[in-house]
Structures are given as C-alpha cells and as structure tokens.
Amino acid sequence: MKDKQGLVEHRxxxxxxxxxxxxxxxxCMAWAGAGLVWTMSGGIPVSRAxxxxxxxxxxxxxxxxxxVQISDSHMGFNKPANSDVVATLRTAVDKINGLATPPExxxxxxxxxxxxxxxQFDTVDQILKSASAKDVFFVPGEHDVLDDxxxxxxxxxxxxxxxxxxxxxxxxxxxxxxxxNVLNLKSGGLGSLGAxxxxxxxxxxxxxxxxxxxxxxAHIPLWSVYPEWGWGTEDSGQALAHLKKFGSVTVLNGHIHxxxxxxxxxxxxxxxxxTAFPQPQPGKAESPGPMKxxxxxxxxxxxxxxxxxxxxxxxxxxxxxxxx
Amino acid sequence: MNKRYGWVAGVxxxxxxxxxxxxxxxxxxxxxxxxxxxxxxxIDNFSFGPQTLTVAAGTTVTWTNRDDIPHTVVSTDGVxxxxxxxxxxxxxxxxxxxxxxxxYCSVHPKMTGKVVVQ
Numbered sequence: 098m099k100d101k102q103g104l105v106e107h108r109x110x111x112x113x114x115x116x117x118x119x120x121x122x123x124x125c126m127a128w129a130g131a132g133l134v135w136t137m138s139g140g141i142p143v144s145r146a147x148x149x150x151x152x153x154x155x156x157x158x159x160x161x162x163x164x165v166q167i168s169d170s171h172m173g174f175n176k177p178a179n180s181d182v183v184a185t186l187r188t189a190v191d192k193i194n195g196l197a198t199p200p201e202x203x204x205x206x207x208x209x210x211x212x213x214x215x216x217q218f219d220t221v222d223q224i225l226k227s228a229s230a231k232d233v234f235f236v237p238g239e240h241d242v243l244d245d246x247x248x249x250x251x252x253x254x255x256x257x258x259x260x261x262x263x264x265x266x267x268x269x270x271x272x273x274x275x276x277x278n279v280l281n282l283k284s285g286g287l288g289s290l291g292a293x294x295x296x297x298x299x300x301x302x303x304x305x306x307x308x309x310x311x312x313x314x315a316h317i318p319l320w321s322v323y324p325e326w327g328w329g330t331e332d333s334g335q336a337l338a339h340l341k342k343f344g345s346v347t348v349l350n351g352h353i354h355x356x357x358x359x360x361x362x363x364x365x366x367x368x369x370x371x372t373a374f375p376q377p378q379p380g381k382a383e384s385p386g387p388m389k390x391x392x393x394x395x396x397x398x399x400x401x402x403x404x405x406x407x408x409x410x411x412x413x414x415x416x417x418x419x420x421x
Numbered sequence: 422m423n424k425r426y427g428w429v430a431g432v433x434x435x436x437x438x439x440x441x442x443x444x445x446x447x448x449x450x451x452x453x454x455x456x457x458x459x460x461x462x463x464i465d466n467f468s469f470g471p472q473t474l475t476v477a478a479g480t481t482v483t484w485t486n487r488d489d490i491p492h493t494v495v496s497t498d499g500v501x502x503x504x505x506x507x508x509x510x511x512x513x514x515x516x517x518x519x520x521x522x523x524x525y526c527s528v529h530p531k532m533t534g535k536v537v538v539q
C-alpha cells in the first residue's frame with residue numbers, strides 16, 4: 098500500500114496480549130536500510146516506512162527537541178563480522194551530524210566497549226567529541242562492567258549517578274531515567290535491576306505529574322524479546338509498574354543489535370541497531386553472537402535512532418536510520 | 422620402613438622402574454596416575470561443551486573460548502571465577518574435592534555448565 102509520495106503506511110493489527118502481531122512486525126523489520134517512523138495517533142500505533150532519501154524530511158518535523166540514541170559500539174571488537182568498529186562508529190557520528198534537526202544530546206544504551214578496557218572507552222569518547230551534540234548520557238552494557246563489577250565504568254561515567262550507575266534528569270519537561278540491568282546477573286537468568294534500583298526509581302517518579310512524558314533507557318531490553326537468548330529483564334515488570342500512572346512512556350534499549358518495537362498500552366518499547374555488528378533475529382541462528390554478512394550489506398544493518406518530542410503530543414516519534 | 426629390609430626397596434625399585442621404562446607405556450612422574458588428570462571444556466556458540474563434565478578429584482579442567490565473543494567461567498557457589506576470556510583465551514581450575522560444581526558465564530547468564538567431581 099503506497100500513498101502518493103511513495104510512503105508505505107501500515108496500521109498494526111488489533112493489539113493482543115503481546116501488543117504486536119509478531120509475524121507482521123518481523124516483516125516490517127526486514128526492511129534493513131529503510132527508516133521507520135512510529136507515532137501514536139489516537140492511541141493506535143501507526144508506522145510509516147520511508148526510503149533512504151527521505152530521511153531528512155522525516156526528521157525535520159515540528160519537534161520541540163530531538164535526541165539520538167546510539168548503542169553497542171563494542172569498541173575493541175575485531176572479528177570477521179566487522180573488522181573496523183571505529184569506522185562504523187565514525188559513520189554513525191557523520192549520520193548524526195547530517196540530521197536536518199540537530200539532536201540536543203545523545204543517549205548511549207551500552208556496550209560502549211567490548212572488553213571494558215580504558216583505551217576502548219577513551220576511543221569512543223574521542224569519536225563522540227565530533228558529534229554535533231556535546232552532551233552524551235550513558236548506561237552500561239554487560240561488556241562495560243567486566244572483571245571489576247563496573248568500577249571503572251562508574252569512575253568514568255557515574256559522576257552524577259547512584260548505586261551501580263542509575264540516574265535521572267529532566268529536559269524541557271521530559272523526564273529521562275537511565276537504568277542499569279547488567280550487574281549481578283544470576284546463573285540461568287536474564288537482565289536484572291535489583292531491589293535498590295527499583296526503590297530508587299519508585300521514589301524518583303513519585304512526585305511527577307502523570308502528564309510528564311517519561312523516557313527510560315537501559316541496555317538489556319526491559320521486555321521479553323527472547324528469553325532463550327537472555328533478551329529480557331527479570332524484574333522489569335516492577336519497573337513498569339512504577340510508571341503506570343504516566344500517559345506516555347518510551348523505553349529505549351540496546352543489546353540485541355537490531356530494531357524491535359512493541360507497544361503495550363501507553364508504553365512504547367524500542368531497541369536500537371548497533372554501530373558495530375548485527376545479530377541474528379530471535380531463533381534464526383544457533384546463538385545470538387555477531388552475524389557476518391556480505392561487506393556491502395554491513396552498514397545497512399547498523400544504525401542510529403533519532404527521537405523527536407513534539408509538544409502537545411504525548412508520543413515521541415522514533416526514527417531509525419541505517420548507516421548505509 | 423623396617424630397617425632390616427630397607428635395602429630391598431633399594432634393589433626392587435630400580436628393577437621395577439626399568440621394567441616400566443622398557444614397557445614404554447608409563448613415564449614415571451609423581452602426579453601421574455593411570456587415568457588423565459586434565460580435562461577440557463570448549464566454549465563456543467554461547468555454550469559450554471560438554472555441558473556436564475565428569476572428572477576424578479585432582480583433575481585440572483581447562484576451558485578454552487572458541488567463540489567470537491568474550492565469556493567468563495564463574496562458579497555459582499563462589500568456588501572459582503575467571504577473568505573475562507576473549508577468543509582463544511583459557512581458564513583452568515583444579516578440582517581437589519569431590520562434589521558437583523555448577524557454573525555459568527556471568528556476561529551471558531543463560532550459559533550454564535557443571536563439573537561433577539568423583
């Protein structure tokens with residue numbers, strides 16, 4: 098179904114327990130290289146896909162402000178799936194700098210480094226200095242807290258954080274919450290937030306008006322994408338319960354190196370592509386490791402996420418675009 | 422040893438050693454028994470293989486990461502804990518006492534394994 102401008106519009110089928118028809122959604126996801134704009138319109142999620150060339154127009158668009166999410170830069174990775182993660186991160190920064198509406202800050206949803214090494218964090222910090230947006234907010238991935246339980250991560254990125262690195266901030270009336278779900282993982286388990294962080298979160302949002310848009314960002318998905326591969330968080334249900342009163346909640350995650358989205362009531366969940374290497378779709382491979390693709394295809398499966406906040410509309414418009 | 426017959430050991434032992442060396446089947450080392458004291462676990466495709474390994478007490482188990490992603494080997498009971506192991510890196514632990522030792526990868530906790538020491 099194409100409209101006059103060549104935009105393909107779909108309406109999602111009726112929401113069931115899961116929120117999205119899986120087969121239909123996975124078909125949408127298969128448009129690697131195409132951007133996806135999701136907005137809420139009268140409570141029904143509507144997506145429009147647009148071809149590469151239209152990216153600029155779609156991101157210009159009456160937003161009060163926008164920010165960009167990047168994820169899973171895995172600085173230090175050097176296996177066949179991508180022998181140059183520095184180059185692809187630089188391409189991501191070029192992409193950010195080419196956006197019609199410059200983002201006001203960046204969110205990095207973790208796996209900044211591949212092996213938690215100082216020089217790896219240094220390299221990412223250096224590359225991000227060339228981004229138009231100077232403020233970058235981080236949450237750690239499991240690759241950022243190796244061996245020292247996150248001590249070196251916290252020293253570098255946790256100045257204004259509590260506990261193992263969680264924090265919140267406000268920007269133009271939108272409340273942002275950065276959560277850590279990659280520490281103290283139990284054998285056989287999934288991601289974990291822990292009681293202390295959940296208590297903090299409950300207090301953090303207690304006095305906010307329910308009309309405040311909330312954005313939560315954390316590394317491992319806060320919804321059950323594919324538990325067999327550890328793609329979920331044990332106690333995310335408790336976190337979401339603390340956000341029940343809000344009219345607009347956007348959850349931004351990484352970890353799975355592909356775009357996945359789910360809408361559940363007033364909560365929109367979205368995962369970002371990696372800037373380093375793609376991973377297979379759930380169940381489509383033996384394991385969730387780096388997926389090698391033909392060289393010319395790599396950049397179409399890596400990307401950034403542009404998020405636009407439009408005053409008066411409770412939904413945030415989430416636009417993914419690939420690096421090539 | 423009984424002093425009177427102490428000299429017997431001095432004669433018998435070299436003879437025994439000579440016989441064993443001639444047989445060529447066993448080299449004389451204090452730690453060597455008739456069964457191997459080392460065992461291996463391969464880490465690949467986000468799994469430990471074999472997932473359950475049975476060994477004799479005193480065995481040194483070596484995990485080798487053949488995956489293209491780093492992993493760790495961490496006992497669920499705090500008995501042993503590797504640093505992160507990237508591709509081709511190894512971790513070894515000697516199991517002195519009998520028992521069942523469950524472990525997992527602390528980076529990817531769905532990866533679990535067990536060493537049964539008899």
